[in-house]
Amino acid sequence: MRLARKFTLALVLLAVAVISGLQYIQVRRELERSALDMQHDHRLLGHTLAGAIGKAWQLAGEREALTLLHQSNRFQEQVHLRWVWLDGGPGTPPLDGFPPRLLATLRAGQDGSMVDPSPEPGLLHSYTPVIINNQRLGAIEITESLGDQQQHVRTVVVGTIAATAAITAAFFVAAMAMGRRLVGEPVDRLVKLAHRIGQGDLTARVQLPQKRGDELTALASAMNRMGEQLEETRARLASETAARLSAVEHLRHADRLTTVGKLASGVAHELGTPLNVVMGRAKMISSGEAEGEEVAECAQIISQQAHHMTGIIRQLLDFARRRAPHRAPEDVHGLVERSLSLLRPMASKRSVALEAQVPSGLALEVDGGQVQQVLTNLVMNALQAMKRPGTVHVRAEEVRATPPAAEGGAESDYVRLDVEDQGDGIPADVLPHVFEPFFTTKDVGEGTGLGLSVSYGLVRDHGGWIGVRSEPGRGSCFSIYLPRGEH
Numbered sequence: 001m002r003l004a005r006k007f008t009l010a011l012v013l014l015a016v017a018v019i020s021g022l023q024y025i026q027v028r029r030e031l032e033r034s035a036l037d038m039q040h041d042h043r044l045l046g047h048t049l050a051g052a053i054g055k056a057w058q059l060a061g062e063r064e065a066l067t068l069l070h071q072s073n074r075f076q077e078q079v080h081l082r083w084v085w086l087d088g089g090p091g092t093p094p095l096d097g098f099p100p101r102l103l104a105t106l107r108a109g110q111d112g113s114m115v116d117p118s119p120e121p122g123l124l125h126s127y128t129p130v131i132i133n134n135q136r137l138g139a140i141e142i143t144e145s146l147g148d149q150q151q152h153v154r155t156v157v158v159g160t161i162a163a164t165a166a167i168t169a170a171f172f173v174a175a176m177a178m179g180r181r182l183v184g185e186p187v188d189r190l191v192k193l194a195h196r197i198g199q200g201d202l203t204a205r206v207q208l209p210q211k212r213g214d215e216l217t218a219l220a221s222a223m224n225r226m227g228e229q230l231e232e233t234r235a236r237l238a239s240e241t242a243a244r245l246s247a248v249e250h251l252r253h254a255d256r257l258t259t260v261g262k263l264a265s266g267v268a269h270e271l272g273t274p275l276n277v278v279m280g281r282a283k284m285i286s287s288g289e290a291e292g293e294e295v296a297e298c299a300q301i302i303s304q305q306a307h308h309m310t311g312i313i314r315q316l317l318d319f320a321r322r323r324a325p326h327r328a329p330e331d332v333h334g335l336v337e338r339s340l341s342l343l344r345p346m347a348s349k350r351s352v353a354l355e356a357q358v359p360s361g362l363a364l365e366v367d368g369g370q371v372q373q374v375l376t377n378l379v380m381n382a383l384q385a386m387k388r389p390g391t392v393h394v395r396a397e398e399v400r401a402t403p404p405a406a407e408g409g410a411e412s413d414y415v416r417l418d419v420e421d422q423g424d425g426i427p428a429d430v431l432p433h434v435f436e437p438f439f440t441t442k443d444v445g446e447g448t449g450l451g452l453s454v455s456y457g458l459v460r461d462h463g464g465w466i467g468v469r470s471e472p473g474r475g476s477c478f479s480i481y482l483p484r485g486e487h
């Protein structure tokens, strides 16, 4: 039930209770008044008759006096008159049914009355004591049926109920109308406002007449203020998020460029061999050393080597280019090979072999460029950690895994990419910090401390995480977990 209706109903019930209570008191008073009126009338009649009967008894004797009383009944339709002896002498009726207190009152010379309820609708007996010849005590009994009084009471009660019902109905209608206007409508408007804000429409406002000046107006102003603040906060959050995203993007790009810088020396070395070939062959043509078909052969070799060099440079540029994240189905084997091909020159310079074990047909819905950036970072760190010749293994396999507590989530299917080296390993006191931005143990120019933190961010954006195990002196293994998705 609506608040306004409940409120109105409660008011109406309260009003009905108060009105009914008042009416009940009034009916009671009316009844008492009518009983007192009857007793008063009886007393008047009793005293009038008592004088006449006493005199008649004195002058004409008992018989005449009682006849007079008897005859008086003829003129009284509502009441019945009777003589009763109260002194226990001759003619006294059995007084067992008489209330002793009434008897005592009458014997003390005072008027009294009692109600006899046995014959429906009840009788009122009033007694006026009379002392006969200063010797005997009797009383004039005036009996009147309570039927009229009950009829009167009934009329009063019916009238009261009708009046109460009419007042209640009028009050109900008025209270409903006022409740709707003063409470129902404003509350409806506030509820609608709350709904709209809940659905994300922070521009929604409600206007209640200020002159009302009640709690609902205060609530409306507070809700409007809340909407304004939420709107401001949302705008601020959006701009802060945009700024943070752009900062992260800048960091990622900076990390890429650092990696490109590190790759460049290896790549430059890699370009040396084909360039030597190109120069040698070009010299052969220009000096005339090559003749006939040899010239064509030289030109073909020059073209092949130029192609090879263009490929290496394009790969490097592709890696350096800033791109928006874009997920697409990627073959994991291809991804790993693309990443390793750029690193091979650097690896061979350090006499380190790069070995990949990736099952064919393994695919993931990822941003290839980003995963390549992560793999490159990890393999480059692995190479830098290897001070002696050895092998860096890159493996991929499907696993069921539970995300670490910091990431949260249930056990699920992942592709795990391990990059394992045989380097120096990571000391226990360094290990908890390796993913922190700008944390590095390398010399200036060797490391920026961004690689692992950027890599972690990229993998987390894919719904995964990076784990690390390390045995100082024996090597480290970094594991990238990427959700398996529907593949």
Ligand code: ADP
Pocket: 377, 381, 382, 385, 421, 423, 424, 425, 426, 430, 434, 435, 439, 440, 441, 442, 446, 447, 448, 449, 450, 451, 452, 453, 476
């Ligand atoms: P950077 O390589 O520029 O120092 P990273 O965030 O990639 O930054 O790495 C942070 C630190 O983690 C490194 O300085 C190094 O101490 C440690 N680290 C990362 N990978 C390895 C690894 N494979 N072996 C040993 N230490 C590593």
